[in-house]
Amino acid sequence: MIRAAALRLTDSVLRRLLEQFADGTVSASDAVESAMNHVDRNRRSDTHGGDVNRAMSLADAALGAEGLQVSGTAVRELGRRVAEGRMTGDEASALIHVLLAYGTPRTEGPASVATLDDRVGPFFDSTSLLDLLRLSADALAASVENRDVLAVVTADGFLLYPSFQFNENGEPLPRLTEVLADLDPDLVDPWGDAVWLNAPGDDLDGMSPAAALRNGRAEDVIRLAGQSAFRRAR
Template structure:
């Protein structure tokens, strides 16, 4: 069984338990059954926070779409857009103009990995977001791992040094 299958089973078990407890609380609280009439909309809202699949997943994914990120971070579309514009959130635009946000940029609490923002700003000075995202996820001979892995391991200064070199070369 693949690890994705294991994760699906684990998530379904947790969801089943939490939905059951939510319904128990609704019963105790006198919530009318009509609050749960649109099961499809409820399910859609629940899965919106899951990373979505795109053709670029193999290179730099998985991703959150905007709706999923809004739900996961508990913020607004406008706040997401402001963070993207300020450079404090990594976003790539698909051909259909939809924005996607690589999952690897986030810690489990939703914050950006320390140092990642500095590396991203250096890279973006020399290239478009997709090129930068591929650079972050490609195996790097000097690092012996991807830039994302090195940042997670606390090796941000080494990644930043390589980012400066490559961004300067891209801009030349």
């Protein structure tokens, strides 16, 4: 399988690394690390940094919605290089076959495992949020339906409410309803919406859209929400 994957690659360096791995002359971790170093040195990213981070965050959200752990492994780093445009899907797929079959090395760094909680959470459950907001269950349900409050659903069907959308007094994000109306008109991807709102980006000078809303930049956030919705629909 590895040799067949190597034959499909046009990059001679990556092809040789796979062949060396198949021959047993390099380990899985060395082959993948060398491949990533090669593309980092020789290929430019053709994607805006903020777009890459949002793409990775949305991928994490998709895993989290399925109840899967989001890991900072070499597989994730290969995905980042695809998002950056440094690596093709075929190249990443060939290297992922190596990792799946022979063990996935962890990448170096202070945070080897990142969960969806790191990107979106922590969360309130319904009971704790009702206590904070001093609302009835019906009033909270109406707030979610009106998009005054963002709720996400876990893989086992529980409603959770990302805490970043409230301040310490329980006040919601200003103009969240307008942002969600532009970002996700049919409310089909609440996890993706939560990740987008909480992901820092260059377009907002390093702030997340949620932080920008709290800092009086609602018009900028609404404009970016509309642009993001357009890209999702393409």
